[in-house]
Amino acid sequence: MKLCIGSVLLLWLICLSGMQISAQPISKHYLDSLVHLANNPKPDSNSLHAYIQMYRYFFDRGFYDSALKYASHALPLAQIIGNGKSLGQMYHRIGMSYTNLSNYDSAASFLKKALTHAHASQDTLLEVGCYNSFAYVYNYQSDYTTSIEYLLKAVHLIDASESPAIKNMLPQTYSSISYNFLSQKQFVKAIEYAKKALLIKGYPHENRYRVMLHLNAFDAYIKQKDISTSKKHLDSAIAINQSINNVILSAMVANNEGFYYQTIQDFSRANKAYLKSYQLNKSIGNRLLQSEAANNVADLYLKTKNYDEAEQYALEANAIGRELKLYQVVADTYDVLKKNASRQEDYKAALSYAELNKIYADSALNEEMHRITLSLESKYQNQQKEREIAALTITNAQNELEVMRRNRFLIAGGMGASAALIILGLFYRNSRQKNLLAEQDRKYQQEQIKFLERQQQVVSLQSMINGQEAERTRIAKDLHDGLGGLFSTVKMYFSTLQHETPMLKENDLFQKSYSIVDTASIEVRRIAHNMMPEVLMKLGLVNAVKDLCDNISAGKLMTVSLEVHGMNKRLNATTEIMLFRIIQELLNNVIKHAQATEVIIQFIRESERLSVIVEDNGQGFNTMETDDQNHSGIATIQSRVNYLNGKMSIDSEKNVGTTIMMDFLINE
Amino acid sequence: MNAVTKILIVDDHPLVRDGIQTMLKDEPSFQIVGSSKTAGEALDFLESEEPDIILLDISLPDMDGLQLCEKIRMKNKYSKIIGLTSTNEAGIITGLLQRGGNGYVLKNMERSELLESIRTVLKNKVYLSAAANDKVLEQFQSGKPNDNSIVLTRREKEILLLLADGLKGPQIAEKLFLSPLTVETHRKNLLRKFNAHSVQLLLKIARNNGLL
Known part of the structure; x- marks a missing residue:
């Protein structure tokens, strides 16, 4: 299981920077009065101030949508009422909101405007703030180098400034640099900057930053496997945290504590710490962190074999994760649920969880890959620029000393090497992704093997159904060839007799017998056909279903069309018969209940996967109603689908139609 | 004779x-x-x-x-x-x-x-x-006239449109109140029906056929 400690730290950074600006707490009641103020029909500086307060209220609580809304409302007011300085600050606020909403393009463009205004109004504090915010934008996009570049610009400004307010930004900036190095896995550098920041004293919210810096150091040391030093920093963070009362920070500390105990494999303490983090995050309504914490708790419960609790927390984390699109969390929780289900020998559920796990893990991987690609692209472009510059330099130096020429080769070689490295890196990531996917496939197949083994146990039931169909086939054949042949032959004789003795045409009794024999032979044919259609035996499922469709369509009540892809190879006889029965049953249901005018039957096969869909445009039905007539039909179908180890899902909408979807694994 | x-x-x-x-x-x-x-x-x-x-x-x-x-x-x-x-x-x-x-x-x-x-x-x-x-x-x-045109189911049409909007599987699932597994099957079916190996290609073919 992947630990989410990284993203937790990052969020903390943003929360803190928000609090840096707004120190005073705002109650809900106060917020109402602010709304009143802001909605003043004649907007003045009070309304502007009210908007800013509301922006802060929501920003600090992580409601970035609302924060963005109020900052955007305030922008035209700031353009009319405020000076260049307040306009710049407003752009900065909008940029920060966009950053947290992961809209990095908009964020960068607003931060750029803010920076222009900061330059124009010589607002160095805002300029430093902008550089810090740019650093977040790039950090979120995994471009840590650019992020650090902006932070170093901020450090440069801070160093040059005499203003205490600006000087106070230094620990925060160092802390961000440290965090970027941590993200780059440059642990030594991360520790260096954390320690630099820890040396600074006497600035606002000092203890908060110290807790965080210690946690940074803890993280860097533990990842270097220096457990004892990491423990010292963790203890410092815990001690300082006790002296201040900050819930977010406490949750952070608890989370890191959990990570520590998990690393040293003290699972019960790890679980306690994660539980604390979970409760704290829940108490402040930070659903993102709550979901990640619940995920960790579930994992630990699984490790300590508390299965019920594991499931409970996994379900909670899963629900929030899906809501907030935290794909990795969702994937992780499905993993926990899968393990739990297979422990309870519910292999069907386990298989379905395994598939969900795969889908979400893929989504998470895709997002990660997307981010990596973006950052590689920008790095590559930088490299390209450097190359062009280098090439120019070389041309100038061409006629100079021999030494210079050698240098040129060195530079070119270096560039070649670095380009090769990038390409190698890309290949590495690519192959790593392939390995990951292969690994997932392997796990998935193991799940399937287990599932199939389980299915072996119900083999007696299967052979019963099998026997039933075999019996039907046999009877149908006997009817056709035996009884059918007899009736046909009698008719042939009658027919010849009538030809030889024309007067029999007038004989009533003969004519009656003749017609009864004819009826009997047709009847035998009908019964045999219902037992087992010949076309199904001889030409296979698709042809049989086609006949079925045409038969129904010929009745003109509804049109049944058939879509077939990848079904050139026939399936084994039992599967074909079973699928045919399923389709027959489903079409019967549609005819009886749906009042549909159009039906689509679709078979799509791709290697082992077979997807069968029956969709109608009828009146639909409530899939929850159990006493419905539809339902009894559905239950029969479901048992047949089960027999084939398939999965069925029903998706019905009133007055729109019903889609029945079945998935099978065909292994021959 | x-x-x-x-x-x-x-x-x-x-x-x-x-x-x-x-x-x-x-x-x-x-x-x-x-x-x-x-x-x-x-x-x-x-x-x-x-x-x-x-x-x-x-x-x-x-x-x-x-x-x-x-x-x-x-x-x-x-x-x-x-x-x-x-x-x-x-x-x-x-x-x-x-x-x-x-x-x-x-x-x-x-x-x-x-x-x-x-x-x-x-x-x-x-x-x-x-x-x-x-x-x-x-x-x-x-039988309908056999003009080899691809017939899409209702759900496939919906999902095709959402894919064209750039949505991913889980997002589509959420939007249509379907399970992600179901959406995944529909997506795979669409790819198979259009003989496309990627969603991009699928969308291109769908556009060329006037389905989008």
């Missing part, structure tokens, strides 16, 4: 073979030159003989009658093959014609019908007994 028409009967049922022989006995122009109980016997017979008519039962013990028809047709382009069966299923009827059959008669035929079928196929025409004729017509009339 005054020459004698040579007929081979292929049917594993002795009574049926007798019945057919009885029906044909009063027709001097029709001569039964052989009767085979199995596909193997029929193929052996056809090694040396070339009958004008083969009356072929499609349920034989050793080989499927449709396969036998195909097999005969590969070597022998001359003989007219009339399927002789107790089933009246459109798939079987067209299946036989596709494999080189010239006519299709149901076993509970009238004498006159059998004679007519033989005479018709000898004139290089296709003969279908009345009931078989109705079945085949049904198949042609009920």
Whole structure:
């Protein structure tokens, strides 16, 4: 299981920077009065101030949508009422909101405007703030180098400034640099900057930053496997945290504590710490962190074999994760649920969880890959620029000393090497992704093997159904060839007799017998056909279903069309018969209940996967109603689908139609 | 046509073979030159003989009658093959014609019908007994015009539109209140139906076909 400690730290950074600006707490009641103020029909500086307060209220609580809304409302007011300085600050606020909403393009463009205004109004504090915010934008996009570049610009400004307010930004900036190095896995550098920041004293919210810096150091040391030093920093963070009362920070500390105990494999303490983090995050309504914490708790419960609790927390984390699109969390929780289900020998559920796990893990991987690609692209472009510059330099130096020429080769070689490295890196990531996917496939197949083994146990039931169909086939054949042949032959004789003795045409009794024999032979044919259609035996499922469709369509009540892809190879006889029965049953249901005018039957096969869909445009039905007539039909179908180890899902909408979807694994 | 028409009967049922022989006995122009109980016997017979008519039962013990028809047709382009069966299923009827059959008669035929079928196929025409004729017509009339265009299900249409909007599987699932697994299946089906290996290609083909 992947630990989410990284993203937790990052969020903390943003929360803190928000609090840096707004120190005073705002109650809900106060917020109402602010709304009143802001909605003043004649907007003045009070309304502007009210908007800013509301922006802060929501920003600090992580409601970035609302924060963005109020900052955007305030922008035209700031353009009319405020000076260049307040306009710049407003752009900065909008940029920060966009950053947290992961809209990095908009964020960068607003931060750029803010920076222009900061330059124009010589607002160095805002300029430093902008550089810090740019650093977040790039950090979120995994471009840590650019992020650090902006932070170093901020450090440069801070160093040059005499203003205490600006000087106070230094620990925060160092802390961000440290965090970027941590993200780059440059642990030594991360520790260096954390320690630099820890040396600074006497600035606002000092203890908060110290807790965080210690946690940074803890993280860097533990990842270097220096457990004892990491423990010292963790203890410092815990001690300082006790002296201040900050819930977010406490949750952070608890989370890191959990990570520590998990690393040293003290699972019960790890679980306690994660539980604390979970409760704290829940108490402040930070659903993102709550979901990640619940995920960790579930994992630990699984490790300590508390299965019920594991499931409970996994379900909670899963629900929030899906809501907030935290794909990795969702994937992780499905993993926990899968393990739990297979422990309870519910292999069907386990298989379905395994598939969900795969889908979400893929989504998470895709997002990660997307981010990596973006950052590689920008790095590559930088490299390209450097190359062009280098090439120019070389041309100038061409006629100079021999030494210079050698240098040129060195530079070119270096560039070649670095380009090769990038390409190698890309290949590495690519192959790593392939390995990951292969690994997932392997796990998935193991799940399937287990599932199939389980299915072996119900083999007696299967052979019963099998026997039933075999019996039907046999009877149908006997009817056709035996009884059918007899009736046909009698008719042939009658027919010849009538030809030889024309007067029999007038004989009533003969004519009656003749017609009864004819009826009997047709009847035998009908019964045999219902037992087992010949076309199904001889030409296979698709042809049989086609006949079925045409038969129904010929009745003109509804049109049944058939879509077939990848079904050139026939399936084994039992599967074909079973699928045919399923389709027959489903079409019967549609005819009886749906009042549909159009039906689509679709078979799509791709290697082992077979997807069968029956969709109608009828009146639909409530899939929850159990006493419905539809339902009894559905239950029969479901048992047949089960027999084939398939999965069925029903998706019905009133007055729109019903889609029945079945998935099978065909292994021959 | 005054020459004698040579007929081979292929049917594993002795009574049926007798019945057919009885029906044909009063027709001097029709001569039964052989009767085979199995596909193997029929193929052996056809090694040396070339009958004008083969009356072929499609349920034989050793080989499927449709396969036998195909097999005969590969070597022998001359003989007219009339399927002789107790089933009246459109798939079987067209299946036989596709494999080189010239006519299709149901076993509970009238004498006159059998004679007519033989005479018709000898004139290089296709003969279908009345009931078989109705079945085949049904198949042609009920089926939608076969223009090879891809038919999409309702859900597939919805999902195609959302994919075009750039949404990913889980997002689509959320939007349509479906399980992500279901959406994934629809997505895979769409790719398969359009023969596309990527969603980009799928969207491109869909656009070119006016589906988007």
